[in-house]
Structures are given as structure tokens and as C-alpha cells.
Amino acid sequence: MTTENSSFGLDYAPAPESASMVQFDDEYGLFIGGCFVAPKSGQTIDTINPATEKRLATVARGDAEDVNDAVAAARKAFEEHWSSTSGSVRARYLYRIARQIQERSREFAILESLDGGKPIRESRDVDLPLVAAHFFHHAGWADKLEYAFPNRDIRPYGVAGQIIPWNFPLLMAAWKLAPALACGNTVVLKPAETTPLSVLLLADVLNDVDLPPGVVNIVTGAGATGEALVKHPDIDKLAFTGSTEVGKWIRQSAASRHLPLTLELGGKAANIIFEDAALDQAVEGVVQGIWFNQGHVCCAGSRLLVQESIAEDFTDRLKRRMESLRVGDPLDKNTDVGAINSAEQLEKITELVNAGIAEGAQMHQNSCKLPDKGFWFSPTVFTKVQQSQRIAREEIFGPVLTIQTFRTPDEAVEKANNTPYGLSAGIWTEKGSRAHWMAMRMRAGVVWLNTFNKFDPSSPFGGYKESGFGREGGIQGLASYVQDSTGSF
Amino acid sequence: MRAVKRTAYAPIPITPVDEVALESRAAELGSRSIKTSSKEAALYLSVRCIDLTTLEGVDTPGKVESLCQKAIRPEATNPSIPSVAAVCVYPEMVSYAAKAVASSSVAVASVAGAFPSGLSDLKVRTTEIRKAVEAGANEIDIVLNRSAFLSGNLAQTYDEVSASKEACRGAHLKVILETGELGGYEPIRRASMLAMAAGADFIKTSTGKIPKASTPAIALCMAEAIREHAQSEGRVVGLKVAGGIRTAKQAWQYLVLIAETLGPEWLTPDRFRLGASSLLNDILLQIRKLKSGHYSGPDYVTLD
Numbered sequence: 072m073t074t075e076n077s078s079f080g081l082d083y084a085p086a087p088e089s090a091s092m093v094q095f096d097d098e099y100g101l102f103i104g105g106c107f108v109a110p111k112s113g114q115t116i117d118t119i120n121p122a123t124e125k126r127l128a129t130v131a132r133g134d135a136e137d138v139n140d141a142v143a144a145a146r147k148a149f150e151e152h153w154s155s156t157s158g159s160v161r162a163r164y165l166y167r168i169a170r171q172i173q174e175r176s177r178e179f180a181i182l183e184s185l186d187g188g189k190p191i192r193e194s195r196d197v198d199l200p201l202v203a204a205h206f207f208h209h210a211g212w213a214d215k216l217e218y219a220f221p222n223r224d225i226r227p228y229g230v231a232g233q234i235i236p237w238n239f240p241l242l243m244a245a246w247k248l249a250p251a252l253a254c255g256n257t258v259v260l261k262p263a264e265t266t267p268l269s270v271l272l273l274a275d276v277l278n279d280v281d282l283p284p285g286v287v288n289i290v291t292g293a294g295a296t297g298e299a300l301v302k303h304p305d306i307d308k309l310a311f312t313g314s315t316e317v318g319k320w321i322r323q324s325a326a327s328r329h330l331p332l333t334l335e336l337g338g339k340a341a342n343i344i345f346e347d348a349a350l351d352q353a354v355e356g357v358v359q360g361i362w363f364n365q366g367h368v369c370c371a372g373s374r375l376l377v378q379e380s381i382a383e384d385f386t387d388r389l390k391r392r393m394e395s396l397r398v399g400d401p402l403d404k405n406t407d408v409g410a411i412n413s414a415e416q417l418e419k420i421t422e423l424v425n426a427g428i429a430e431g432a433q434m435h436q437n438s439c440k441l442p443d444k445g446f447w448f449s450p451t452v453f454t455k456v457q458q459s460q461r462i463a464r465e466e467i468f469g470p471v472l473t474i475q476t477f478r479t480p481d482e483a484v485e486k487a488n489n490t491p492y493g494l495s496a497g498i499w500t501e502k503g504s505r506a507h508w509m510a511m512r513m514r515a516g517v518v519w520l521n522t523f524n525k526f527d528p529s530s531p532f533g534g535y536k537e538s539g540f541g542r543e544g545g546i547q548g549l550a551s552y553v554q555d556s557t558g559s560f
Numbered sequence: 561m562r563a564v565k566r567t568a569y570a571p572i573p574i575t576p577v578d579e580v581a582l583e584s585r586a587a588e589l590g591s592r593s594i595k596t597s598s599k600e601a602a603l604y605l606s607v608r609c610i611d612l613t614t615l616e617g618v619d620t621p622g623k624v625e626s627l628c629q630k631a632i633r634p635e636a637t638n639p640s641i642p643s644v645a646a647v648c649v650y651p652e653m654v655s656y657a658a659k660a661v662a663s664s665s666v667a668v669a670s671v672a673g674a675f676p677s678g679l680s681d682l683k684v685r686t687t688e689i690r691k692a693v694e695a696g697a698n699e700i701d702i703v704l705n706r707s708a709f710l711s712g713n714l715a716q717t718y719d720e721v722s723a724s725k726e727a728c729r730g731a732h733l734k735v736i737l738e739t740g741e742l743g744g745y746e747p748i749r750r751a752s753m754l755a756m757a758a759g760a761d762f763i764k765t766s767t768g769k770i771p772k773a774s775t776p777a778i779a780l781c782m783a784e785a786i787r788e789h790a791q792s793e794g795r796v797v798g799l800k801v802a803g804g805i806r807t808a809k810q811a812w813q814y815l816v817l818i819a820e821t822l823g824p825e826w827l828t829p830d831r832f833r834l835g836a837s838s839l840l841n842d843i844l845l846q847i848r849k850l851k852s853g854h855y856s857g858p859d860y861v862t863l864d
Contacts, residue, residue, distance in 0.1 A: 079601035079815055080824040086593035192591065351784045352581035387791075395820055404593035501576040521578050 081395070086404045088191045093178040095268055099130045101137055101291065102274040104144040105284025111136045116293065118267055121188035122401050122410040122445040130267045133290040135299040138259070141288040142305050145230040145257040148285030153257050154227060156283075158214030165210030165252060167280035172203045175276070179269055183241055184401040186268040188410030188446070189364050191402050197363075201526055202245040205544075208528035209249035212549055216254065219546050225553040227255035228331060229307035232300045235270075236313045237263035237412050238367040238468075244270050246543045247310050248287060249528075254552035256308065257286050261300055263313075264293040265413045306330070308552065312369070315466075315492075315537050333541025333551045335369065335533060337466040338494030340515065341487035342372030342523060343477075346381045348499035349521070354388045357472070360497060360523040362396060362408055362450050366470040367416070369538070370495035372523050374463060376483055379476040386454060386474060390435055396450050398439040408470060411446040420448050420469035427453050427462035432473070458486060466492070480505065484512045493535025497523045516542070566726055569718035572753045575788060577745040577781055586777040592816045602812035603847050605827060607634060610644040611669055611800065611835045614653075615768065621656040623864075624649055628660035630864040635844050644840065645829040646699060650675075651692040658696025669699035669734070673724060676738070676767035678703035682720055686727040699732040700724070701800075703767060704751055706741050714754060721758035734762035734800055734833075737782075740772025745781045752785035756797045766803035768835065773803025776817055783821040790822075799826075802835025808846040811839060 098115075100107040110131035117126045131137070153161075172179065179202070180194040189198070212219060231251045235243040240262055251258050262270040270289055277287055290296055297317075301309060301324050311321050312335040325332040342360045344353050360372025377385050401409035411417040428434055432453040441447040448469055456463050456473040463473050477483040487496055496515040500506050510518045516533045519525060526532065531542035541551050594602055612631045614623060624647070631644045646667035649657050657668045670692040673685035689700050702724050708716040725733045735755040739748050755763050763782055765774035779801050786797050799822075801814055811834055818826050826832055841861040849855050 078824070079598060079605045079812075079819070079827060081819055082598075083592065083594060084596045084598040086595045196591070347576065349576040349578035349581065351575065351788075352578040352585070355581055355585045404591075501578075522581060 083405045085400070087400065088181055088184070088402045088404060090181060090185060090402060093181045093185070093272075095128060095182060095272060097128055099128060099267070099271050099291065101131045101133055101141065102271065102287075102289035103137075103141045104288070105278065107274070110134070111140070116264060116291070118186060118265060120185050120445075121265075121412055122442070124444055124446075127186060128268060130271065130291040133292040133296045133299075138290055138296065138299040138303055141259045141290045142230055142232075142303050144285040144288050145259050146305055148283060149229050149257040152283055153286050154229075154255055156255070158216060158255075161252060161255060162210045162213035164280060164282050165206050165213060165249060168276055168282070169203045169206035169210060171276045171280055172199065172206065176200075176203065179241060179272060181402065182272055183269045184409065187237060187240060187266045188401050188412050190406040190409040191404055192406065193364060198239060198242050201528070202241050205242075205245040205249045205528045209253040209549075213253040216549070216553065219549055220553065224556040226556050227552065228554055229256060230305060231256045231258050231308040231310060231552065232261075232303065232306040233258055233309075234261045234297050234300065234311045234313065235263060237266040238364060238369070240266040241269040241273065243312050244273060246548075247312075250543070250549050250552045252286065254549060256552055259288045259290060259300060259306070261290050261292065261297050267291045301325070304328070308332075310541075310551065311335070318539060331554070333533075333543070334539035335541070335543060336494075336537060336539040337468075337492055338369045338371065338534065338538050339374060339464070339466050339490045339492045340370055340372050340495040340497070341374045341376050342497035343376045343483050343487060343499065343509065344378060344381070344385060345498075345500040345502070345505065346378040347501050349501060350381070350385060350388060352521070353499040354385070354392050356497060356499060356521070356523045357389055358392060358396070361472040362470050363524050365408055365411055365448070367412055367468055368524065370517060370524065370532075371468075372495070372497050373467060373472060374487075375472055375474045376477050376486055377474060378483075379478050382474075382476045390452065393435070393437050393450050393452060396437050396439065398437065398447065398449060399442060408450055411448050411469065414446055416468065417446040417448060420467055420471065423462055423465060423467045424451065424471055427456075427460060427473075430460045430462070432456045432460055432462060458489065464490070480509060484509065488512070488514045491537040494533075494538035495519065566722045566759075569715040569758075571714075572757055574746070574750045574753060577749050579745055582745055582781055583777045586775070586780045586817065589780070589817045589820055590776055590813045592813075594812050594816065599812065600847070600850050602815050603808060603843050603850070604642065605815060606808065606811040606834060606843055607644055607840065608642050609829050609832050609834050610840055611646045611648040611802070611833050612644045612840060613648040613768070613802070613835050613837050615648070615650060615671060615675075619650060619653055621653065624653045624656045625660045626864045628657055628666065630840070630862065631666045632661060632664040634840055635861075638847075641844070641847065645833055648701065648835060651688055651695070651697075654692050654695040654697045667698040668696055669701055670697035671701045672697075673700075673702035675701070675703055676769040678705050679707055682723060685720075686723055689724055689727040690729070693727075693729055693731045697731055699734060700728050701734040701736055701764060703736045703738055704755060706738055709747075709751060709754075710743070718754055718758045721755055721760060725759035732761040733759065734764045735760040736764040736767055738767055738770065739765050739774070739778045740770050745777070748778060748781050749785050752782050753789065756786070756789045756793075756795070760797060762798040762800050762833065764800035764802055764835065768803040774801040774805060776813060779814060780817055780821060783818060787822055796831065798831040798833065800833035800835055805834055805836045806838050806842060808839070808843045811843065
């Protein structure tokens, strides 16, 4: 213990969340028809903690035969009971799931941080509350679909194939499962290769609330498993969140057989700061925009556009704030930036950052000492960035921000929209008329005013251009999981 | 302590403040988890930053002397616990306080200038300040003239702070903004910039005499103004939070907020103060808990 002479400063004593609060198995099979079964493939994958590189558990690597079993179980559940289960009963299941998640949110949050590397502060304060909120919100819709779609005679698609990414494993599962179940579909869900554990723990919850077997099936695996699901002839709807590259391939595959599809893909969002903005809060918004979840966020505000008159002042404020970020143990309650999700992702980030340096941009980094083991990347800002450089064009999907300047609102619009992506945008100004003028001109699915990375289940989320199509959340999101009884889509 | 030359009011650019984002940042800072050695260091630091306050109409010399004893040695049985920064009293009590703390490190702070309204003739206010300093006050806490400020008379507001600073003749000037009466964060930022430009050594949140007292978001708003003033003017101004701060946890949440906004160099009694009365006892109980592992009750600390 210290005495009065020791000083209180920014080096807070470790405040680790206890990993032993969450119990998970050493090995997991596939969750098919309400129970865990050994994969017919006979193959497995180890999932590791990206902060320590230590193995956490071994999960099944499902193959086409396993996917087929899962789809068959989902089909059976749909035909035999789920399609004729009333909306109010479906609502009851969804409410139960939501409440169970709230009760066990500490366990889920810890597991999410262990398996994915995100800071416990975020999994505890952002991911888990939103997961519960999504189930609650869609539980409310389940028996009110006729009001969501007035004058239409709608019905579920049937079996939905859903492929989710590694950046928000449980939250993305919730975004997809909740509307699918609310609308009466059954599901085959494929979590990402590096982050399967929280979704496998969710299987526990599904059984605890007596969700009928086969309504939700979980097939773990890697790219080939996902491919088998995409190509399976008996799925009626496909939803994918992930990279634009994979999304393009999925779209081709789905187009060849008229499969209803929603895609939520990459982004390279502009966060635009006008000279009359609340600058100190805008700095926080930029931090939220790019360093939330280590920048592993498809809607991350990775391109900062600052009005030239305040560029130097704002960059100084931002660099000062960046220096205060704590990088390290994701389970420490005071960690701001956790571990990069995988060695592969770290390599991608490093490659693009090196390209930025080679192309003449100037790099500034947080001086926090990084742990020896695990995958880490310091919060990074690039100045002297040109629109033509790779770091300003390509999605880095890491804690790396580029700063560019603009002189007029027109120029801000032009630069913001000059990207193949269009998922989100941020506008910071205290002038209401300018905010509206800008928002109308943003070609992005979500436009945040004086905030960033704020989510709500009632607000539709989705992209323009290569950021995908279809929406998740709100009535618009529900619409992705129903069709008209005439059979068209 | 240095005298600041009076300057004429010139309009000061004000950086806008966004209420929602400010409050969410303050809440985020409030969620920091301060444990073990950090908690102990925070508790000791908090003691050193306290302005132990009694501002009651019923204050007597005896009450003030008893408070001063507590200020010098907060816990007789534990000499490792440092003295607080200052005692804060009404002008009438300054001479008694000055005598009681004479041989210690504890400073005497006096409210002055028609506290808590600040509404009386400027000459009356500056006279009160002068008398308090003559009686032995090292620090003077005045209230901003909200009447002038809210009616848009910024030059008058500025001049009065400036005149008060002059009347302090070297004593430290703390300017209470009474933030609960200013009507929002942007006026708080404006009042902060104005008071600093006019010569305040400290800016202070509240008198403690109205229900709307200090909150973390208000302190953050003022700390951001102090940071901007330091960056643009190269002048260090301190922050005093006061009103409604009763628990050790509230105290270390303010320390976190200051450390992460202004930097750890602001965590000294020269730059940060906690104005409080019952806070000290809660900190003493927390320190004892850290050492013994269990909580003792309110009868195990002295009520002075």
C-alpha cells in the first residue's frame, strides 16, 4: 500500500473484471435442433484470447453436411410449429431472452471481451445493453406486425441464413436473430471464426427460455462454413454483415437463384467538424468515432474532415486527448482501447499504415506502452493526408484516423461523398440550418449530428453504395424478414 | 501570489458547448474504477485539497476554532493524514481562524463581496474583501455578479472581478460562478472565460447556498475552459468544486475528471480544491476501511 506521499495520477491501479465470473465449456459442438452435436466434419478450430494469445476453447468447424443438418432442423421447426406460432407467443420468447441477457449480462460482457479483445467498459456499457434492447424492441413488434405493414398480408420467409462478423459478435447476432424470430422465421446462424463463444453461450439462454428446438441453430466455422450456408438451396433469406469483398461474392451467388438478401458491409465514414462546432465535445465524438472498439467498426468515423480555419487547433486538442487513452488489458475496467481482434487483422492494419507513411502522410501515435503478448495497435492519427492516398480510400478497420481539411460546406460534401462506401457520416456544428443542409447531402445510411456511433433498435442502420443494402433496426429492419403472401419479394 | 494589473474588458471568443456530449463524457469519466493503491492515494490527495467550510449564520468563534483543529489534524490518532488546504469562513470569523491555524500549513479562505448574492454596491464589496485580507485571509471567495452577467453587461461583470482582484492585494481570488443560476453550459463556459480573463486565480462552481450545486458535467465544462485559457494565455487557473460533495467517491470522481481533462499536474491544492464540510469525515472513514478492512460507523469520527 502507498502512503500519503504517493501521488494520484493517470496510472490507475489495475481494476480487472474477474474472468472466473463466466463459465464456458472447453469444447463446443454445433447447436442444431436444440442441442450441441459433434460436427460430422470431425474438424475443430481453437478460439484464442487476442490479448494473451492463449487458447480459450475449441469449437466445431462445420462443413457442408453440418450446414445441411442445421438447415434441415430449421426447416422442420419452421414447418412443424414456428410458422404457426402466434406473434404474442413469439413475443414471449423474445422477452424472456431479453431478460435472461440482462440477468447474465456480466457473464456475456466478460466473455465478449475475452474472446474478442474489446474493453470491458464497452462490452458492459454498450454491447450488452444494446443486445437486450434489440430483443426487447423486437419482442414488442412480434404481435403487431400488421401495424408495421398496414394493408399488406405478410408472412415470414422461412429459413434465414445469417452470417455475422467478429467486431460485435453478440450484438450482431441480436440484430439479426431478433427481427427474424419476431417475424416468424427460423434461423441458421454462423458466428465469426475468431469470436464464436458469446453466441454459443447464447444457446444456453435459448434453451433456458425453452425456445423450441430448431428455431435457432448455430454453426461455427470459418469461410468455407459460411460459403456452404450461402450456397445451401433450402434457405429462403440471407443476411450478411462483414467485408465488402465477401459481400460482393455473396450477392453474385444470391442473384443466381433469386435469394432475398441484405448486406451490411464496409465503410469509410467522414466525420465533419465545422469551425462553429462545440470543439471539446467534437473531440470526444472523434474519439468515439474512431477508437471505439479499436476502430473495428464498419461505421467508424475514420476520415476526419476539419474546416481549415480551426484545423490546427482541433488537431492539437485531438492529439492531446489521444495521448490520454489507455491501451491494454481488455478486462481492466479503465481500459479505453483493447486488443486487435486477430493476428490477421493486425497485419492488415499494419500494411495500410505503412502504405500511409510511404505515401507521405505524417503519423502521430499514442505513446502508451503496449503489452508484449497479444495483438495490439496504438491509437493513430495521420495528418498531411491527401484524398488519393490509400489510407484515405480503403477501410482500415483499426484504430487509425486520417485528418483532412476543407474550406466550404460544398467541399466538405464533395470530400465526404467521394468514396465507394456510404454507411455513416458525422456532422459537428452548432448551426441547425447547416446541419440539415449537410445531412440532406450526405450519401450515407446513418448521419449523426453532434454525436457519433450511437445506436438504437428503433433506428434503421444500413448503407449506400458498397456499404450494402437493406436496413437493420426499426420497421425498415423488420421489412427484411417478411414477404407478401403473394410470394413476391 | 502575484498582483495582476487591471485591464479593460475586451470581448472573449467562446467555444460552444454541446450539452448531451458534455454530460456523456462526464458520466464516462465517472465510471472509472479506482481501486487499492489508487484509491488510497486519491483519498489522501482529496484531504489535501479540501477547503473545510462553515458558512452558517450561527457560526461562532468557538465553532470556527474547533473546525480549524480538525483542518490541521483531521484525525488525531492517525498523524499520516495530512492537513486540509484551507478553512473557509465568513469575514467576521477570519481573525479567529487566522489565529487558530497560525502555526500550520492551513490557509484561511474567506467568502467576501456580499456572499452569497454578490449584489451590493461594488465599494461595499471591495471594502469587505480588503477587511478580510487585513484580518488574515489568504484567499478570497467572491461571487460573480450574475445580475450583470445575465443582463448582458459583460464589461461590468469583468470590471467587478478585476476590481475585486485588485482589492485582494496578493490574496488568491476565487470567483464563484454560481453555475446553477447561469442557465446552461455555454453561459458557464462564458462566465469561466470572463472570470479568468479578469484575473481569477480559481474559478468555483457554487456557493452551496442554492439547491443546484456542482455536478461532474459542470466541473468538466469549467475544466475545459481552464484548459483553453492555459493553452491560449499561458496562465494557470485552478478549479474549486463546491456544494453537495459529501462522499469520498464523489471526491475521487472529480480527481479523475481533472486528471483526464487538465492533466495530473492540476492535482495539487494550488490548482484544485474541494469545498465541503461533511466530506472529510467520509474520507476518514474510507481511509480507515482501507487499513482495517471494515467500515466503522459515524460515531467513530468527530463532528466538529
